[in-house]
């Protein structure tokens with residue numbers, strides 16, 4: 198099993214992608230799901246919004262030099278809805294995104310983020326708008342997400358509280374987000390539970 | 403007795419499958435059935451191998467190929483080398499770990515959410531996981547069915563369990579009666595329209611009410627299938643006589659005395675009459691008319707006789723404007739009469755025998771409008787065989803539809819079935835997201851299979867009620 202990696206802080210500049218209900222088909226088009234590994238996913242986030250059919254770039258924050266090197270993604274409501282494809286958070290992560298701040302996230306997407314060690318935290322609509330404007334107008338602003346304190350701080354003395362499901366926060370802080378080892382340790386218990394379920398024996402009585 | 407009263411099916415199945423409460427506060431749930439396909443699993447198997455694990459319960463995992471398979475020429479190797487590579491990776495993995503596989507040459511091959519129920523693998527009171535968001539489909543049987551990502555597929559392979567948080571339950575009662583020409587698809591589109599594409603966040607949906615009671619299993623699957631489009635991770639219907647009747651005699655369902663015992667277990671996990679819900683929503687099924695989407699998410703839907711809504715009517719006018727910009731339509735104009743280029747009957751939402759029958763009933767003795775490309779893609783090889791037995795393929799081909807082999811096809815266009823350019827597709831699938839059907843500029847209008855057939859015949863969106 199990979200070493201336990203505890204995630205408590207993410208710092209860096211931010212890249213905003215505006216809009217509600219941005220689905221995972223937009224984050225990564227289905228044709229890139231044909232690859233056998235996630236290795237190249239970092240090349241594809243928002244591909245069809247960033248490039249036209251001839252491969253020419255379109256205006257998009259992910260093409261914008263001023264956001265180069267950003268590690269925190271700012272989004273609006275219900276980000277990551279639709280398909281369960283883990284390729285979506287993989288693509289963002291491999292592009293360089295280490296944390297996502299938004300108004301809300303779709304359930305499967307949020308779960309996938311935790312599994313990859315990406316904190317996805319929430320804020321109110323007004324606060325989000327302010328942060329997005331700040332990132333747009335002063336793209337070199339440094340932000341620090343502190344999971345222990347549940348705060349996003351920036352500038353010299355500013356900070357806002359952020360939300361995250363307690364189980365996700367714990368998993369990230371304690372390094373148990375890579376969950377297989379933890380689950381595998383209970384294999385005997387799982388077998389006991391299975392033995393009690395009537396369908397596991399084909400209802401043999 | 404008092405102890406067991408007041409619980410929902412969700413509570414009961416959750417409890418009986420709980421392995422442990424994890425240090426994070428999440429519950430570790432045992433997963434009774436794991437379904438896998440070619441797209442989301444290769445890296446999961448790699449991770450299992452790299453960590454030196456085995457597959458904990460290979461006999462509880464079943465595999466098929468659906469997403470990437472061509473639906474016309476199915477000879478191997480596939481023309482698309484990436485499709486071939488992914489399929490081979492799955493074949494290698496199931497061979498290595500001893501997992502039963504319904505491959506291209508199996509008469510049980512098909513869309514994972516179509517074959518699970520068809521084979522009787524999906525059963526009430528079970529937990530089920532699959533690396534696909536439409537796993538919610540299986541909830542039609544009173545199954546807790548989780549759509550998961552690849553890292554969770556790895557967890558289920560290695561441990562047959564999932565770490566997950568318990569959610570709230572919203573009961574949705576669809577009361578009254580559906581009128582002729584109104585289908586399960588219209589019901590779920592209206593639920594999502596009313597509660598929103600993110601409205602189900604944090605909730606499990608329990609569907610009930612006279613309309614759901616009367617639905618057959620295939621209709622219930624259509625409803626549960628799109629729970630995820632409403633933001634609910636799971637949706638389910640309490641199992642009843644309709645459920646038991648459907649399951650009886652299927653390949654993985656016990657026979658004789660075993661079936662009797664199964665029915666008594668299945669009945670015991672129904673929500674108690676006095677079960678407590680976090681929320682209850684009532685809807686009148688008689689108010690629902692044939693419904694189509696006009697935008698870029700499944701909640702952007704209108705009744706066929708309505709006008710396209712104004713952006714200002716929405717809490718997110720900007721989102722509505724973005725949708726209009728993509729679709730190229732004017733708010734306030736009718737959706738009726740909108741021209742289409744492609745018609746697609748298929749997907750895990752609407753590709754079962756009853757869906758094909760409904761479409762065939764409309765197509766029978768009529769002709770696809772000139773210039774329209776119309777596809778019928780059965781959900782499974784088994785559905786295809788049943789449909790052919792009753793001659794549905796002849797009705798379709800005589801009318802000018804292409805009759806294809808089973809797969810996901812134009813639902814997500816990972817195989818050669820794709821929209822081109824700005825084409826508009828009348829589709830019985832579940833997602834009208836930008837680019838979903840294979841062209842970044844392509845446009846999708848979701849509707850019932852009967853409505854798709856009617857649109858194919860007319861080359862434009864029509865009211866199916868005029869054709870029945």
Ligand code: SF4
Pocket residue numbers: 468469513514515534536749750751809810813814831832
């Ligand atoms: S038919 Fe469409 S929604 Fe269903 S499993 Fe296939 S790709 Fe996913």
